[in-house]
Amino acid sequence: MSAQAQMRAMLDQLMGTARDGDTMRQRIKFTDDRVCKSHLLDSCPHDILSGTRMDLGECAKVHDLALRADYEIASKESEYFFELDAAEHLQSFIADCDRRTELAKKRLAETQDEISAEVAAKAERVHELNEEIGKLLAKAEQLGGEGNVDEAQQVLEKVEKTRALKKEAEDVYRNSMPASSFQQQKLRVCEVCSAYLGLHDNDRRLADHFGGKLHLGFIEIREKLDKLRKAVVEKQEKMRTRRREDREREDEKERQWEMEREREKQREWERERERERRRSRSRSADRYRYSFPVLSHFVVVFFCFVFLD
Numbered sequence: 001m002s003a004q005a006q007m008r009a010m011l012d013q014l015m016g017t018a019r020d021g022d023t024m025r026q027r028i029k030f031t032d033d034r035v036c037k038s039h040l041l042d043s044c045p046h047d048i049l050s051g052t053r054m055d056l057g058e059c060a061k062v063h064d065l066a067l068r069a070d071y072e073i074a075s076k077e078s079e080y081f082f083e084l085d086a087a088e089h090l091q092s093f094i095a096d097c098d099r100r101t102e103l104a105k106k107r108l109a110e111t112q113d114e115i116s117a118e119v120a121a122k123a124e125r126v127h128e129l130n131e132e133i134g135k136l137l138a139k140a141e142q143l144g145g146e147g148n149v150d151e152a153q154q155v156l157e158k159v160e161k162t163r164a165l166k167k168e169a170e171d172v173y174r175n176s177m178p179a180s181s182f183q184q185q186k187l188r189v190c191e192v193c194s195a196y197l198g199l200h201d202n203d204r205r206l207a208d209h210f211g212g213k214l215h216l217g218f219i220e221i222r223e224k225l226d227k228l229r230k231a232v233v234e235k236q237e238k239m240r241t242r243r244r245e246d247r248e249r250e251d252e253k254e255r256q257w258e259m260e261r262e263r264e265k266q267r268e269w270e271r272e273r274e275r276e277r278r279r280s281r282s283r284s285a286d287r288y289r290y291s292f293p294v295l296s297h298f299v300v301v302f303f304c305f306v307f308l309d
């Protein structure tokens with residue numbers, strides 16, 4: 001990358017697409033279907049395996065650091081749930097790799113004599129120690145490169161111890177089968193990156209494999225996939241909880257409304273009864289009022305009778 005391109009990438013990462021002086025660039029939003037969601041989450045295999053023996057070339061979707069910066073800013077405010085897209089992308093990539101591993105194993109099984117589970121376990125032990133030696137050597141190289149000579153020396157001492165263990169494991173393994181079979185059983189398939197590994201590989205090859213960009217790239221992709229899956233589960237759980245809380249709030253509102261309606265009904269009933277009572281009181285007063293002239297009429301008639309008699 002040229003110095004200018006590096007500067008541009010740095011500015012993109014910092015400021016997103018909002019930065020000035022970059023009007024030439026095609027403007028799409030990070031939510032666009034054409035944008036690689038795995039790249040937004042810094043986990044696209046096309047980036048991770050770039051420059052390795054398994055370089056996948058350019059991703060079919062848009063990779064843009066400025067869009068990643070936009071997404072990082074926006075995702076603080078809103079939930080985009082891109083982890084699901086990225087997890088599906090990485091999952092299909094890893095599934096392809098695991099299919100290749102199975103195929104390579106099958107191919108090996110066809111060319112190598114079958115061995116018992118017990119012997120296979122002995123081979124596995126040699127393989128494990130090979131892996132450890134490879135990793136330690138890669139680490140020692142890295143430390144040496146960074147100038148940490150003492151630490152590098154300590155790691156190399158561990159390598160020596162592991163080598164001794166490997167020698168023992170190799171002897172145990174060799175003695176468990178005829179020499180001809182032992183010669184045959186020398187290849188294995190790396191479960192991480194599906195590459196063929198020699199059981200009798202020398203240190204240089206072990207370090208190149210276990211400390212190499214390809215193998216480490218696959219470890220990184222698998223770790224990122226695990227993280228994405230966890231994030232998906234967590235976010236789904238959070239969404240379920242939020243939906244449940246919303247539902248409970250709605251139910252509570254409904255219940256309050258229902259209670260208020262009941263109370264209003266009760267008040268209306270009481271008001272109606274009150275009106276009824278008032279009506280019946282005024283009716284009895286009216287009865288008295290209306291009956292008074294009738295009564296007085298009778299009294300007059302009565303006196304008439306008495307005095308006229």
Ligand SMILES: [Zn+2]
Pocket residue numbers: 036038039044045046059060061063
């Ligand atoms: Zn991509």
Ligand SMILES: [Zn+2]
Pocket residue numbers: 190191192193194195209215
């Ligand atoms: Zn590997």
